[in-house]
Amino acid sequence: MSEPAxxxxxxxxxxRASRPEDGLEALGASPTPAPVLELRGVRKTFGEHExxxxxxLAVHRHEVICVIGASGSGKSTLLKTVNLLExxxxxxxxxxxxxxxxxxxxxxxxxxxxxxxxxxxxxxxHMRVLDNVTLASRQVHGVxxxxxxxxxxxxxxxxxxxxxxxxxxxxxxxxxxQRVAIVRAIxxxxxxxxxxxxxxxxxxxxxxxxxxxxxxxxxxxxxxxMTTHEMHFARNVADRIVFLHRGxxxxxxxxxxxxxxxxxxxxxxxxxxxxx
Amino acid sequence: xxxPAPSQVELERRLYRRQRGRRSIAVSVVxxxxxxxxxxxGVVNTPGWAAVQQSFFDPRxxxxxxxxxxxxxxxxxxxxxxxxxxxAVLGTLLAVVxxxxxxxxxxxRMLATGYTDLFRGLPLIIxxxxxGFGLPGLGVFPRQPPEVWGTIAIVLTYSSYxxxxxxxxxxxxxxxQRLAARSLGLSHAKTLRLVVLPQAIRKVTPAxxxxxxxxxxxxxxxSILGAVDAVRSAQIAQAETYNFTxxxxxxLLFVVISLxxxxxxxxxxRRQQQREQIGGTV
Numbered sequence: 001m002s003e004p005a006x007x008x009x010x011x012x013x014x015x016r017a018s019r020p021e022d023g024l025e026a027l028g029a030s031p032t033p034a035p036v037l038e039l040r041g042v043r044k045t046f047g048e049h050e051x052x053x054x055x056x057l058a059v060h061r062h063e064v065i066c067v068i069g070a071s072g073s074g075k076s077t078l079l080k081t082v083n084l085l086e087x088x089x090x091x092x093x094x095x096x097x098x099x100x101x102x103x104x105x106x107x108x109x110x111x112x113x114x115x116x117x118x119x120x121x122x123x124x125x126h127m128r129v130l131d132n133v134t135l136a137s138r139q140v141h142g143v144x145x146x147x148x149x150x151x152x153x154x155x156x157x158x159x160x161x162x163x164x165x166x167x168x169x170x171x172x173x174x175x176x177x178q179r180v181a182i183v184r185a186i187x188x189x190x191x192x193x194x195x196x197x198x199x200x201x202x203x204x205x206x207x208x209x210x211x212x213x214x215x216x217x218x219x220x221x222x223x224x225x226m227t228t229h230e231m232h233f234a235r236n237v238a239d240r241i242v243f244l245h246r247g248x249x250x251x252x253x254x255x256x257x258x259x260x261x262x263x264x265x266x267x268x269x270x271x272x273x274x275x276x
Numbered sequence: 277x278x279x280p281a282p283s284q285v286e287l288e289r290r291l292y293r294r295q296r297g298r299r300s301i302a303v304s305v306v307x308x309x310x311x312x313x314x315x316x317x318g319v320v321n322t323p324g325w326a327a328v329q330q331s332f333f334d335p336r337x338x339x340x341x342x343x344x345x346x347x348x349x350x351x352x353x354x355x356x357x358x359x360x361x362x363x364a365v366l367g368t369l370l371a372v373v374x375x376x377x378x379x380x381x382x383x384x385r386m387l388a389t390g391y392t393d394l395f396r397g398l399p400l401i402i403x404x405x406x407x408g409f410g411l412p413g414l415g416v417f418p419r420q421p422p423e424v425w426g427t428i429a430i431v432l433t434y435s436s437y438x439x440x441x442x443x444x445x446x447x448x449x450x451x452x453q454r455l456a457a458r459s460l461g462l463s464h465a466k467t468l469r470l471v472v473l474p475q476a477i478r479k480v481t482p483a484x485x486x487x488x489x490x491x492x493x494x495x496x497x498x499s500i501l502g503a504v505d506a507v508r509s510a511q512i513a514q515a516e517t518y519n520f521t522x523x524x525x526x527x528l529l530f531v532v533i534s535l536x537x538x539x540x541x542x543x544x545x546r547r548q549q550q551r552e553q554i555g556g557t558v
Binding site for chain 1: 452457462463470
């Protein structure tokens with residue numbers, strides 16, 4: 001795979017803007033000039049501990065980016081900062097060109113434009129599946145109930161959970177709950193989807209159905225930034241893999257390049273452990 | 277979709293369970309009857325029983341005082357109705373304010389904390405005196421009947437209890453629920469109203485109902501302000517007949533009105549639990 005698509009941590013920031021689109025973007029769709037999401041020099045510390053050190057990362061339209069790395073490498077924190085669930089200590093987070101790390105940002109407005117799915121699903125247990133899915137549309141985006149419910153039922157139908165629309169989340173298996181959580185996140189048509197280890201809490205038998213749904217979303221053109229431990233999935237579905245090590249992007253590029261020809265010793269060690 | 281006939285082993289187990297069940301019922305019935313009989317015989321054979329029976333269990337006085345006491349009870353029920361609304365609103369407000377984390381709200385939070393500390397510690401009867409006789413004495417409020425002051429006193433006291441119960445419930449809702457709600461773009465207020473509070477209330481329903489039943493009987497204390505409620509009516513009847521039976525009648529009526537609520541709450545709590553956690557309850 002082409003070497004220039006990968007960058008070491010040292011030369012990160014500057015070269016990013018001019019870096020050509022990688023891999024699957026060349027499928028015919030014209031490359032979008034402005035990335036959906038761009039992180040520039042993002043830093044985050046918890047007390048003495050530097051969780052994110054100078055993260056530079058761009059996510060373009062229709063791109064699926066898998067962030068990999070050992071636990072504690074800052075993957076989850078990275079996603080949380082993008083959704084403003086965690087403040088940053090320096091740098092810029094640009095959503096469609098606007099810096100959302102700015103304190104004057106309309107936080108709820110930004111979150112309404114980004115869909116998030118957590119490891120633990122976090123469905124609302126006191127609401128029916130349908131109400132879970134339509135909550136944001138109705139309460140944040142002002143969509144009339146009937147319309148929101150029609151959309152939600154269609155989405156649930158498509159993932160084979162139409163029969164569960166009126167059930168409460170506890171009736172569902174983990175995989176079904178996580179698929180509902182994903183549908184909840186995409187129901188209001190977000191510009192960006194953040195998936196934080198969405199299969200880590202699942203039975204191995206149920207991982208597949210969730211990953212299939214993510215693959216389906218990619219086919220439909222969603223822009224996804226996700227953390228995962230599923231290397232096989234990352235290899236097949238990701239447009240780009242980003243390896244995070246001690247709060248730094250030490251290597252990134254197309255799956256084949258990152259997974260088959262790792263250069264950074266930390267990545268080599270990491271891949272040896274997960275035997276990708 | 278026919279269920280296969282139970283095996284011999286299962287049939288034998290069922291038979292054993294049924295036998296055990298019948299035995300348990302028989303034991304509890306007999307022991308209950310024995311206890312009741314012992315207590316009854318013990319009480320009836322006390323030296324003063326004849327006099328007590330005369331002044332507390334006189335059927336004629338009971339029947340005669342009943343209509344007035346029932347009329348008085350209607351006032352209790354109305355007070356209870358308005359007090360419940362007041363307590364729900366003020367209690368929720370206090371709970372929410374105490375749950376605010378931003379330093380900006382420090383004074384408000386302190387005020388709410390001080391309020392709950394004060395009114396949880398203050399005996400209701402003293403609050404009733406202060407509000408019922410003190411506030412009208414200021415001469416700035418328009419004249420109100422005593423039951424209005426009584427209602428205000430009850431709201432002040434009980435909202436502090438309810439606020440604490442609700443706050444505990446809100447803290448028991450897992451933080452990831454707030455996280456999920458906020459990440460959908462819901463504002464702080466909507467997160468509270470649509471996600472946190474409904475779950476909090478479900479968690480503390482038994483405690484809330486306990487306080488409600490407690491309030492239901494404390495409503496009888498408004499009689500000390502002169503409101504003619506069930507207790508006051510009983511007192512009037514007692515003064516006329518020199519017989520304490522009317523108090524017993526009023527007491528029983530309070531118990532009777534609280535019973536359906538207790539049962540309904542139990543049923544609601546059970547249904548919610550079943551609906552939200554099918555299976556896996558030990």
